[in-house]
Amino acid sequence: MIDTTELDRVSSPVATAAAIWVAVVGVIAYMFLPLIIGGLVDDLGFSNSETGFIGAAEAGGMALANALAALFLRRVNWRLIIVLAGTIMAIANGISTVVDTFIAMFFVRLVDGFAGGVLIALGVACLSDNRNANRVFGYFIASEMIFASIGFYFLPTIQLSFGVDGIFYALVLISITGILVAPFHPDKGLIRPKLSFDVSGLAMKPVVIFTVALFAALLFFMSQGGLWAFVERLGRASQLEPGDIGLALMISSAFGILGALGADHVARKFGLRNAFIIVLAGEVLCIVMLYGTLPIQQYFVALCLFIMFWSMGLPLMLTQCNGLDVSGKLVVLLYAVGKLGYTLGPAIMGMLIIEDNYTYVISLALLLCSMGLIINVRLAHSPRS
Secondary structure, rough: OHHHHHHHHHHHHHHHHHHHHHHHHHHHHHOOOOHHHHHHHHHHHOOOOHHHHHHHHHHHHHOOOOHHHHHHHHHOOHHHHHHHHHHHHHHHHHHHOOOOHHHHHHHHHHHHHHHHHHHHHHHHHHHOOOOOOOHHHHHHHHHHHHHHHHHHHHHHHHHHHOOHHHHHHHHHHHHHHHHHHHHHOOOOOOOOOOOOOOOOOOOOOHHHHHHHHOOOOOOOOHHHHHHHHOOHHHHHHHHOOOOHHHHHHHHHHHHHHHHHHHHHHHHHHHHHHHHHHHHHHHHHHHHHHOOOOOOOHHHHHHHHHHHHHHHHHHHHHHHHHHEEOOHHHHHHHHHHHHHHHHHHHHHHHOOOOOOEOOOOHHHHHHHHHHHHHHHHHHHHHOOOO
């Protein structure tokens, strides 16, 4: 039985807002990855393959941190860890402004990703303790999209004046804000039971559920992360103007807000299984729209739908895992495997680009996304949903 006083503590508006912001600070560098990759190509002359591995390093660091956090995060002082991780992020982004070789940039972004992953794990763990966890997961993704939209509005202008270094300087400031909210974040979470599955209605053993849920997340995030890393370059391959691409990124992030906030509503109205079917149909539509040479209108619509359904799918998966595992560990491990998907996606898809032809990238993204969501549809087919 969870103490109601403790539940009130982690569910208070201040604690919830702090946890959301800490998680947003952790993930925000990945959200700006298209601009970072474009800047590394334009300013430092990195190849598509090299930038794919740099994107993979950012996500790989997050994945490693999330996996380790599942083991230790309820044994440490959360506020202290937030300060340490935020400081490391600030330093890593500062160093990114002075390195100009692939190897150096790879390792610096790996460190930044690791620190960011720690912040994500702490924030998400705190949100999973919230009495309205399913709803606040959507608030987190919506907040992420709101801030990304703001960033995509201002950062292209900053990038024109300062190059990719301007983005890294902005990330330094964002990292510092994460440190500043640490006193408002709970110093610890709830005392949760050990890993315990609710598998009613599913004819599979708990360990199989565990593996299948994480494998589905891996496929989904490989598709989303791999495609997201190159959406800016995809637009450039269609001869779209940089300003139009930046505007599309900004507007699409606003659509991500709709997807994140709508996830809980759609799941409540139609059921979790049907909500995943809706996301599957939307993802297939928008990814198919990215084939060929894109007029600006088609690029806008495809990108907006892509971010909207991506943002809807993530809180649905968090809800699914939080329902399957009452200990709260599966939610954190979901992020670990998700970031592994973000790691593998850009690395693999970067090697599939032939000059400015992204056909193989889009095709692989479509296949992986469909497989991951179909598995989630099956997992959601239970009395729970």
